[in-house]
Amino acid sequence: MDDKGTKRLRMTASSLDGRDFSNMDLENADFSFSSLKDINFDGANLRNAKLRFAALDRTTFRNSDLRNADLSFSSLTDVDLSGAKVEGANFSFTSQEKSFNWRDFNLIGIIQNQGWIGTLISVTLGALILYGINAISYFTAEISFTNEPVRIKLYQYLVSQNVIAGVFTILLTQGIIVWLDVFIKRTFIKHLILSIIVLIFNNLLSIGIYLLFGTTLVSNYKMLYPNESAHNAPWYWYMWGPIIVANVFYFLSREGKQISRKISDQEYQLLNLEKLKTRAELDALQARINPHFLYNSLNSIASLVHEDPDKAEEMTLLLSKLFRYTTGRKTNDYFDTIENELEMVATYLQVEKVRFGDRLRFNVEVTDPALKELQVPKFILQPIVENAIKHGVSKMADQGQIVVRIYEENDWLHLCVHDNGPAFPDTMGAGYGIRSIQDKLKLLYGEEAHLELHNEPRKSVNISIQKSAIVQNDQNKYAIPT
Numbered sequence: 001m002d003d004k005g006t007k008r009l010r011m012t013a014s015s016l017d018g019r020d021f022s023n024m025d026l027e028n029a030d031f032s033f034s035s036l037k038d039i040n041f042d043g044a045n046l047r048n049a050k051l052r053f054a055a056l057d058r059t060t061f062r063n064s065d066l067r068n069a070d071l072s073f074s075s076l077t078d079v080d081l082s083g084a085k086v087e088g089a090n091f092s093f094t095s096q097e098k099s100f101n102w103r104d105f106n107l108i109g110i111i112q113n114q115g116w117i118g119t120l121i122s123v124t125l126g127a128l129i130l131y132g133i134n135a136i137s138y139f140t141a142e143i144s145f146t147n148e149p150v151r152i153k154l155y156q157y158l159v160s161q162n163v164i165a166g167v168f169t170i171l172l173t174q175g176i177i178v179w180l181d182v183f184i185k186r187t188f189i190k191h192l193i194l195s196i197i198v199l200i201f202n203n204l205l206s207i208g209i210y211l212l213f214g215t216t217l218v219s220n221y222k223m224l225y226p227n228e229s230a231h232n233a234p235w236y237w238y239m240w241g242p243i244i245v246a247n248v249f250y251f252l253s254r255e256g257k258q259i260s261r262k263i264s265d266q267e268y269q270l271l272n273l274e275k276l277k278t279r280a281e282l283d284a285l286q287a288r289i290n291p292h293f294l295y296n297s298l299n300s301i302a303s304l305v306h307e308d309p310d311k312a313e314e315m316t317l318l319l320s321k322l323f324r325y326t327t328g329r330k331t332n333d334y335f336d337t338i339e340n341e342l343e344m345v346a347t348y349l350q351v352e353k354v355r356f357g358d359r360l361r362f363n364v365e366v367t368d369p370a371l372k373e374l375q376v377p378k379f380i381l382q383p384i385v386e387n388a389i390k391h392g393v394s395k396m397a398d399q400g401q402i403v404v405r406i407y408e409e410n411d412w413l414h415l416c417v418h419d420n421g422p423a424f425p426d427t428m429g430a431g432y433g434i435r436s437i438q439d440k441l442k443l444l445y446g447e448e449a450h451l452e453l454h455n456e457p458r459k460s461v462n463i464s465i466q467k468s469a470i471v472q473n474d475q476n477k478y479a480i481p482t
Contacts, residue, residue: 154221161209162241168205169198169242173249180250187254191247198246199239294323300355315354322347334444335473338406338415339372345381345404352389360393360400367407374413374470377440384417384461387434392421392459413470415463423455437463445469 009029016036023043032052042062046069054074063083072092143155176197180190210218297319304312322344342364349362366372385402393400403418434451441449441463448469452462 150217150220150224154217157214157217161206161214164209165202165205165242166245169202169246170249172198172201173246177250177253191250194246194250195243198242202239202242297351300352304355311354315351318347318351318354322351334378335375336378337372338366338374338376341376341378341381342366342372342404342406344379345385348382348385349402356389356393356400358399359396360389360402362402362404365403365405365407367405371406371408371413375473376413376415376465376470377444380437380440380463381415381417383437384434384463387461388417388419388421392419395422396420408467411467413465413467415465416460418458418460421459423459424453434461441465444473 009026011029011031011034013033014031014035016031016034016039018038020040021044022040025045026041026049027045027047029046029049031054032050033054034051035055036051036059037055037057039056039059041064042060044061044064046061047065047067049066049069051069051071052073054071056071056074056079057077058079059076060080061084062080064085066081066084066086066089068088069086070090072090076091139155139159143152143159146152146155173194176194177190180193184190184193297315301312301315301319304315346362346364349360353360353362381404385404388402389400393402401418401420403416405414405416405418407414407416434453438451441451445465448466450464452464454460454462
């Protein structure tokens with residue numbers, strides 16, 4: 001018990017590796033100097049607990065209560081603290097590094113790893129790079145400032161030989177790794193085979209360069225400087241450089257391919273997700289348009305049942321024809337020809353003409369018959385024509401007129417719907433039909449299509465789609481997954 005009379009669990013200097021303390025009430029417990037590796041403290045109450053000088057490697061504290069707990073001087077390698085409450089907890093002098101896994105060995109991991117292996121590898125690479133740069137500086141200085149012709153010529157020979165060997169090693173490695181990646185599975189074997197091949201061929205290259213250019217230079221140098229210790233170095237001493245360069249180049253090449261592959265996979269997944277999202281949104285828009293039109297049409301029929309049964313019957317038959325037309329097309333096909341869209345609009349206008357009689361006149365104009373074969377988004381004209389009747393013709397006491405005009409201008413296709421009803425108010429917000437068309441154009445064409453409302457020179461709704469975008473969509477009609 002503590003000073004307040006509270007019971008307190010004491011397990012000081014205990015070995016409890018792998019135990020499960022999940023969801024337990026361990027408030028004020030004392031685990032100081034204990035080995036608590038692989039322990040499960042998920043959801044446990046560890047308020048005011050003492051875990052000082054404890055080995056907590058791979059221990060999980062998910063959603064646990066560590067408020068005011070003392071974890072000073074403890075090892076927290078690979079500890080999971082996600083969701084834990086740590087307000088007031090003491091983590092002084094704790095090691096919170098991530099353990100090193102050879103399967104995760106990569107250049108980014110080396111840079112980011114704050115553990116002792118990551119630090120050791122980074123220091124070693126830094127030392128080697130600095131050593132190589134200083135060696136280059138030394139030989140360059142010797143060539144530039146020495147007054148001994150024999151030494152100058154030998155150093156020039158050595159620099160040239162190393163440059164040639166470096167280029168040869170990289171080209172040889174590039175040729176070999178393609179073969180290695182195809183036929184060899186284990187990474188260690190790949191590096192071993194690469195090292196042996198580089199050793200053999202670099203030796204042959206060095207011997208060839210020596211016999212062609214270095215025999216006299218080396219002989220003169222040995223005669224002039226017989227006591228230099230470099231003469232006693234065995235031949236294989238100079239082969240470590242090409243072997244290291246080849247293996248490092250191969251390692252970085254593999255890592256680069258893996259990173260590129262991961263990026264490509266992520267981009268592909270994002271592209272598919274975007275396509276699926278686009279398809280879902282288009283499906284939703286299309287599903288909303290059809291019930292909306294049906295609702296308005298049934299209201300029109302209901303208003304004629306008692307007033308003019310013959311017209312109601314005619315309108316019902318036309319509506320049946322219209323819906324056989326609309327439901328007969330594939331629901332996952334988002335494009336159709338302008339000719340089919342105009343046929344749908346004409347049928348719809350005939351339905352409405354039964355209701356309005358002589359009060360409604362309509363006309364369809366296509367400046368070039370070839371335009372009828374172009375593919376445009378399905379159900380793109382009917383909502384606009386419906387909008388023109390609802391907010392234009394139905395508001396007029398006199399005869400209403402609707403003109404659907406299709407034309408091309410400056411490589412843009414224009415789909416215009418004119419009506420002679422009341423002008424659009426300046427503060428008018430887009431209704432459902434207009435919004436659905438805007439959403440569909442944005443999803444399918446982005447910035448290459450837009451919808452505009454005009455009152456001058458005459459009232460119209462104008463859809464403009466860049467011709468090249470239409471052609472591209474026609475060529476890639478399966479881009480959206482079905």
